[in-house]
Amino acid sequence: RFMKHYILVAKDVGDLTRIVCSALEVKQLTTAPALKALLAPMTWRKRARLRKTSDFKIDNGRINVAHAKVFSQDPVNLIRLFWLAEKYNVLFHPEAFRLVRASLKLIDKKLRANKEANELFVKLLTSPDNPEVALRRMNEAGVLGRFVPSFGTIVSMMQFNMYHHYTVDEHLVRSVGILSDIEHGRCADDHPVATEILPTLESRRALYVAAFVHDIAKGREEDHSIAGARIARRLCPRLGLSAAETETVSWLVEHHLDMSLFAQSRDLNDPKTIQDFAEIVQSPERLKLLLILTVADIRAVGPGVWNGWKGQLLRTLYYETRPVLAGSQMELSRREQTQLTIETLRGRVDDIPEEAFTRFAALHEPDYWLRTTTDQQVRHARMIVTADARGADFAADVMAHAFEGITELSIFSPSHPRLLSMIAGACTSSGANIVGAQISTTRDGHALDTIRLAREFDRSEDEERRAARIAASIQELVEEKVTIDDIMSKRPKSRESLKAFSVEPQVVIDNNLSEELTVIEINCIDRPGLLFDLTREIADLKLNIASAHIATFGEKAVDVFYVTGPGAAKVTNAARQTA
Template sequence: MEKIPNRKEIINRKLLITEIDSIAAEYSPTSFEFRRELLEKLKSVLEGGTKELERRFLESNKGRPAMYANSFLIDQIIRTIYDVASKNVYRLSNPTPEETLSIVAVGGYGRGELAPYSDVDLLFLFPYKQTSWCEQVIEFTLYMLWDLGLKVGHSTRNVDECIRLAKKDVTIQTALLEARHLWGDQELFAEMRQKYMKEIVAGNSKDFIEAKLQERGERHERFGNSRYVVEPNIKEGKGGLRDLQTLFWIAKFLHGTTEISRLVELGVFTEKERRRFTKASNFLRTVRCHLHYLAKRPEERITFDMQPELAQRMGYKDHAGTLGVERFMKHYFLVAKDVGDLTRIFCANLEAEQQKKSRFAITRFGLRRRKLKGYRVESGRLNVTSDDDFKNAPVKMLDLFHLAQEKQLDVHPNALRLIRQDLKLINRKLRADKTANRLFLDMLTSRNDPETTLRRLNEAGVFGRFIPDFGRVVAQMQHDMYHVYTVDEHTIRAIGILSQIESGLLIEDHPLSHKILPKVLSRNVLYCAVLIHDIAKGRGGDHSILGAEVAEKLCPRLGLSASDTETVAWLVRYHLAFSNFAFKRDISDPKTVEDFAKIVQSPERLRLLLILTVVDIRAVGPKVWNGWKGQLLRELYYASETALTGGHISEGREERAKHLQENLTTALKGWKKADIEKQINRFYPSYWMATNSEDQIAHAKLMRKADKKGKLFTVDAKSDPFRSITEVTIFTADHPGLFARVTGAMSITGANIVDAKIHTTTDGMALDTFFIQDSDGKVFDAGERMKKLRVAIEATLQGDRKPHVEIIDRRKSSLPSRTQVFKVQPSVLLDNKASNTHTVIELMGRDRPGLLAELSRTLFTLSLTISSAHIATYGERAVDVFYVKDSFGHKITNKVKLSNIEKKLVLALTDKIASGTRGVKSKKKATATG
């Protein structure tokens, strides 16, 4: 264990024993009073030592010494308790050989590393047979530790049991590998240690290595199999402390040491790699200690609410275009990447050792070799033939990955290690090399799993060196709840999704994209656009505009023509346009299609932009995409395609309405002519433009049924699993505030509104359609949900329930929302150009319970009539768009009225009236990564 300065300031065990002796002199060691006084004394000492350790840590900001010092404090506490138990409480005048006990620290505690709130893992080792004295001492020790508030994991075994169980369980093997004698009988521990080395370690290195590497792989799968998730687990996640510890365990099992300097001597690591290893280890330990102190518990996830405080504690400040918290997390991801590199290096060394030991192939490290185009294939992995290959021909750093992709081979860890050492050879000269750029473009656009190849290039550091603009976003995160991955990981995943759509693997999820992709004139354009679309994030400006500038410089270098370069730059510039129009605007409004078509201008760009939008959204995170988003994108695509290929955009509204009315007349078989005319005359022209024939027929039947039964309130619902939506249609008497009341009622039943269409009939009825989902973005029809929804809406409209009151009560009793850690500047945009018939209000603010219902109530108090609502969220950021008219059915043009609307809505978006009337939040749909 490292030398710990001023130990007595942490705990003075000699003084503590003297004070305990004084207590023993006053009270009988077997009395309740003695235990009470002893516990109080130990609590005081532990509390004082813990405060001193936290003070030292915050002063030094070094996790490794803090963990050693914390282990020392607990060591002294345990030793003291054991001495009291064995010498005062259960003192033996003439102990037998069986009445001995050894306390052993195992696991991380055995290494002498103990994070502030981590478990204390102990092994109580006794001779062949456990005696009543051993049981009493163990019980006393454990109860005292538990009473002190420590989390103790323990086992009680003899030496033979330890060895027998270790042979069966690799977890026990690992725990004993790090065993450290803590107190008590040393000979007993030495006997166990000797048997362990002889019966467990000797000759079993291959099995142990295989077991630990398999265990690591399974753990990675459980924690997302990516080191680039934005709320990583620092202990168990990929690239975290457990990966480093796995290397420690294997090194100790093989070489009997965990000293990195010794591993350098053995040739496992170079001195430069040793420094990287030490830096990574120290950084992760420091972050983990901060996490524990902040949470006051063994917290291992770097959650959003922890990240800003961690960044501040570790000295990361805001720079132009980048928050301090984002700089901190980027450092974390780069460290996690280093851990991955060091793991590969270590495994390459293991393989080399195994090859020396045996000329026969073994289970994990087969030895079959063959030559392939100037490279060596070893066990299905491509390796160089000489350590100077890259120095002699730097282009081979790309050619190696290109050949591996072509032949479906992995890249050998030895080659990756050499690449790491020679990355400086990827310079301007190589970036300008036509062969190198051709190889890169081939890998990017390959039909043979480009995602895996690009990820390997990125892990090796080649990607960021060869494309410096991409290197700037490696490990770049955005501090929000919408983006699940770092920018580089998101981009690589998007390219992988594009490849899967093209190959037909995602045809059920994205039928339109798969259908139109073969019509795209240039695959290179599409793949380059996906590569570049987010490449300018973190630069302090609009990443779409800055990214287009990058495209104009990078694409010619990669060999694209001037026209293809222009198209890529356009796609990057407008890569958010499709989702913005589809998710925020009313697609049934001809002005929406007209404005979008003016931006797109050609069917080819429409195809390219749709596919780019789909892969962008899909790559944001595992739960972002759903069928409803796909439906909105498809609707806008088809409407725009019609406009761009000779169809009408805003012309022919009367003709279209007449055509739809004729279709309805034909479909309503068995209806009297007078009834059909009555149905048609019940609606204003806007209805015919905003609904399709299928819905119009369903509405007619619903309304007729309600009229015959004299029902003043009717609810109809149907679910579409493909679109991931449940469509709820409400037919009732129209009255002011109806929309706000219904949204409130839906909120208290857990329905998440993603879209709404509001229609008023000429005879004073309302026909409103709400598109809802559950909290997971799926249809809202499980169990008794719909029944509860109907009851809640009817009770609300009848005045029996007041949702806003219920919601206030829930807010007061609920736990704080995770979104509270984020700050989103409230924004209100009033747009009279987006629609020919409505004022479009776009609202943005921090998402919180009750936001949609509160906005609806505010619009009601402003005497505005809502025709449609389009609801979206981007993590913690809510963006809601309403198409509204004034009480006379006109756009709002009066400047005073517009100013008042803006003022009231900004107030509603803020948290200053958090206790006011609002409904539960609507789980809104996400758009493409912004």
């Protein structure tokens, strides 16, 4: 309450300062020669058009009221003013802004039910020009929260965590702005898929409305996605949206977190993950809408939250789900898929001798071929064949991915129950942040682990040197040249800012998320060495990790492990689950 009151007061001070500065600027303009402005054809046309068709005028290049009773005589003008300012791309005259603030009581149930007022608001919200600026002006004037009362409840609402940088209302306004940036191609380098598919949407208007309301129920005891969908079902018909558009908006609001959660905390190489997500989405149009909304939502959280790795995860989930929804996925048996993958790889590494390639292919179980990409298999084949030729028992491969924002470190080593803990410890001591891990065991008793590290340096050469140092530390641990205690003594200290937050630890064990693996989800406060501690405990429980998916939301860590118990079976024993 204190922070909300503080922000509201600071907002009032800012608004007053803006009015005073605008008044001083207008006063300065009135003392300057006005002949040039008078003769400017665009200015003259704007003035003439406004005077003939509305109760407003252009005064010194700013939109102003024609008389003091503009709003009392026609309250729709409180919405029309912002629509005209957006349409003609003009600033507000301080007198107009002052009169708006003094007329807020005119925004009542009657105005909110007015068809023209709602049509103007939707035009403004879905403007092809700059809807973010228009919405921010309405919010600063106090109009937005009164015209959409549910929005008014989240104005200046703080989110007390390290993940969200802005108040809820600012986050929603920024979400609409990022959506507009994507539509205009200003984000094509970072979001090529979203930029490509947005012009193909059939539900553009529904997407903009969903972006505006997706967090509108924050701060309630009920799940804000469920409550927000209910608000959307009431609000959309009032705004003039059709029944189909209303259903689309409410569905997007209810499921606006799903794609991010699936992408960051589920195994995208597991067919069950894709099937579960496809059952939620149900149509290609919804898939496109949800991808774009998810991108805008994450980007609007704050600077530094979006990264290339999140983008890659979302793109992978999108491309894996699209053929399932279209009904065009290939119906191949597990054996046929494995054979096709091996044949594809052989064509990519035709310089490797046949005998060496045959030995490499024979090392792996079918799961390896179905869970790794061809590019990864190419690097693994060259790494292992080279190590075999040298008679080496340990090998590493590094590949920096600038666009995805990660560096991939592959480790080939004698299998060890604590190998992933060693890897996590080496990464922790070097300050590297693991965002994902894929673990495979070969038929000759080796481990082939692929670790994805969050990118730290701009230059790929620096990233590769850092990963090479981590690989050297892992080799020393495997060969027992150093102990894990020596490595972990170098771990960085916890951030002081984390001490202000608490996250109730939670462990969820689920056998329904994968056909063959048990999924363990751990929610707790983030800290250096957390992944090392978790993987060590899992190893102590005699569980084998098939993949790990690491996500951090400010102070909160969400680590998900796909594991098997003895005999490579799911963990179904209640006593083992409790342990």
